[in-house]
Amino acid sequence: MRQPGLFATVSLLISGMVPGTVHAQQSEVLEDFRDESLQFQRPDILSVQERPQPAFDPVPYRIGGAEIMPSITVDTLYDSNIFAVRDESDDLIVRVKPKVTASKRFGNFNVETAAELERRQFLSTDSQSTTDYVLGLRGRLDLDREGQIYLGTRNGQRTEDRTDPASPLNLQKPVQYRFASAFAGAARTFGRLRIAGRAGVETRNYKDGRDGFDVLVDQDFRNRTVFTSDLGAEFAISPNASVFINGSVNRRDYKSQPPLSPSRDSKGYEITAGTSFQLSKLVRSEIGVGYFKQDFEDAEFEDADGFAARAKIEYFVTPLVTLTAGANRGVEESSTLGSGAYVATAFSLTADYELLRNLIVSASISYEEDRFQDIDRDYDITGARMGVEWRLAPRYSLHAQYDFRDQDASGTFPGREFSRHRFLVGITIAGM
Template sequence: MKNALLRLKLLSSVGFAAVMIAAGPAQAEQKPSESRTVRQSDTVDVTGASDVNRVSESYDAKGVDLGTFLFFPQIEVGETYNSNVFAVQNNSKGDWITSVHPQFRLQSRFPVHALELSGGLDRYDYATYHDDSRTDGHVSADGRINATKTTEIKLAGNLAHGHEDRSSSDAVAAASRPTPTDTINTLLSVKQVLNKLTLTGAVGVDRLTFENVDTNDGSIVRSNLRDRTEITFTQRGAYEFSPGYSGVLQVSENQREYDELDANRIDRSSSGYRVEGGLGLDISQLIKGDILVGYFNQDYSSSALRSSSGIGVKVALNWTPTQLTMVVPALERSVQETTTTSASGAVRTAGSVLVRHELQRNIILTGFASLTRNEYSGAGQSEWVSEARGTVTYAFTPEVFARGELAERIRRSSVDSMGYEQTTTMVRLGLRF
C-alpha cells in the first residue's frame, strides 16, 4: 500500500510539473542588476559557510578558462583546537586537528541554461586521538534548464561520504570512532511564472546509510539499523500582490522508510505532511526570503511511537540594510529523525541570526548565534543547544586568502550525562584560482 501511495504521489507531482510547462510563456520579470558590495545569494546562507566568496568582486577567483566552462580549483589547509573532542559533560579531552580541504567547481557559461559540478575532500588528522582521524568527501551536480522564458527546470544530485559528529544527540558516546555515513540526495523541481503567480513543484529523494562501529569494550553498535530512504513532495504557489511582496502557500508530504526494525524491534518508518502560508519577499537588493507559519504532522508505522505534530514555522531572510552589511535571521520548527529510546521524533525549534560586514574590500567579518530546542516526542526528554561563532576572512589577493574562527557550543539536556560545552579555535590558509 505504501509503495502504491508513493507511486501515486510521484505521478501527481510529475503531472503537476507537466501542467506548469504546458501553461506556456508569460512576460518574464526583469530584475535589477546587482549593485551591493556584500552580495546576496539566491538561497539564504544561514550559517555563513560561503564567506570566502563574499569579498569584493575585485578579489574573486577568476577561474581557469575551459571554453564553455570555468574551472575553479581551491585548497585550504588549517589547524583547529577542540577543547572537548568527545562532546562529554565530564572529563573532557582536547586535541589539535590538522585539516586539508581540496575542492573544485566547474561552472558552465551557456547562453541560456546552466550546469555546475563540484566536489571536494576533507581530511582531518588528530594529534592525540588518532581513531577520530577521518576523510570525508562529496561530489555534486546542479543543472538548470530554461524551457521557456518563464519555465525553469532544476535537477540536483549530491553524493557524500562523511562521519557523524561526536556532538550529535544520536551519536554513541562509547563508540571507538565517529560513525561513517553515506548520503545520496536528488531533487527535481519545476517553476512556472504566470504573470504575478509563480508555481513550483519538487520531488526529493534522499538515501542515508550508516556504518556499524565498535565500542570501547569491543561490542558492535548496529548503526545500520538507521539506514533509510526519505521521499519528499513539495508544491508551492506565490502570488505577487504588490511589487516585491507575495502571498505564499506551500504544502509538502514525506515518506521515511527504514530498511530494518531498530534495536528494540520497532519500525521507525513514518509519513507526514506540512502545510504553511505567509509572506514571500523579494525587494530589490534590500531583502529576500520567506516568513511562513503553518502546521505539521508525522505519523509512525509502529503504535509504540507517538505522532509528532504542532505549529510549524519557517523564516529565512537575506536583509541588506547597507551596502556593507548583511543580516540573515532564520527560525524553523520541524520534526527531525532520532534514535533516542522511546522517542518517535525530535520536534526541533531552531532560531539563528548571522551578521556579515565588509570591513574592507578584502576583509569580511561574520558573527553567528543560534539557539535550538529539541523535544523528544514520547521520551520525556528535551535539550537546549546554543552556539556562537565569530569569523574573519581576509583575502591577500584573488588567489590567496586566510580565515580565523572562534566558536562556542553548549548543550543543556534533561538527561544530565548528555550535556557538554565545547570551544573550537580554527585558522586556515587557502589558495584558489
C-alpha cells in the same frame, strides 16, 4: 523588475536558518545542489555576504567553453572537547579540503559538476581522524524565459558530528554514513504567479561502531530511504512584496530494525504560508508559518505534530553592515533507540561587517531547543560564533573563527551534555 522567485520559500522547507562559517558558501553546491536562480533575490540590494568583489573574487579557468574552479582549504583547528562529553579531552586538528567545480552550457542546457574531499587529522588522538567526500552533478534546462527544469544527483560519505542530537553516546569513533540522492524539479511563471515543484529521494547507509569495551554497536537500524515532494506557489502583489503557500510531503522507509523493536517507518507533511517583502532598501524578509505532522506506522512511536515556522529577516543597517535574524521550527528524525522523532526550535542572529572592501567580520548567536518524542529527553543548546575573512588577492584568502557551544540535557534519559570551544585559522587558494 523581475518578479520574485518562488524557490526561496520552498528552500525554507528544506534548510534551517542557523548561521554557518564565514566561508561556508564554498560548499553550497555540494550541500544541496539547488540552483541559485531558484532562490529569492531582490536585485537592487545585496547583503554583505552576497555582494561581489570583482577585485578579489576567484577567477575560474576557461577551457573549451567550460569554467573550472579548483580550490583547496587548509585549516588548523583547536577543539577543547573532541568527544562532546562532560569530561573534556582536547586536541589539535589539521583539516585539508580540496574541491573542484566545473560548468558548461550546451545551448539552453547548463551543466555543473563538483567534487570535494575532506580529511580531518587529529594530531594526538589519531583514532578520531576521518575522511569524507562528495561527488555531484546538476543541470538546468531553460525552456524559455518563464520556465525551467532542474535535475541533480549527489553521493558520498559523511561523518556525523558528535554534537548532532542523533549521535550515539557510547562509540569510540564518530559514525560515518554513505548517501546517494537525486532530485527533479520544474518552475514556471504566469505573469505575477510563479509555481514550482520538486521531488527527491535519498538513501543513507550507516557504518557500525564499537563501544568502550570494543563490542560491536549495530547501526543498521538507522539505514533508510527518504522520499520528499514539494509544491509551492507565489503571487507578486508588487515588485517588492509577494505572498506564498508551500506544501511538502515525505516518506521515510527503514531497511531493518533491532529484534523486538518497533518499525521506524513514517510519513509526514508540512504546510506553510506567508509573505516575502522588501521595505525600502533597509529590510528584506521571508516569513512563513504553518503546521507539520509526522505519522509513524507503529503505534509504539508517538506521532509528532505542531506549529511550523520558517523566517529570515535581513536589516541593512548601512551598505557595510547587515543584520540577519532567523527562526525555524519543525520535526527532525531521531536515531535514538526508543524515540522516533524530536521537535527542534531554533533562533539565530548574525551580524556581518565589511570592515574593509576585502575584510569581512562576522558574529552570531543562536539558541536551539530539542524536545524528543517517546522518551524523556530535552536539549537546550546555546551557541556563539565570531569569524573574519580576509581576501588578500583573487586566489588567496585567510580566515579565522571562534565557535562556542553549550548543550544542557534534562529528563529521565538526559543524553549528551557538554560545553565546547573551537578556534580555527586557515587559508584558501582558489582559481587562477
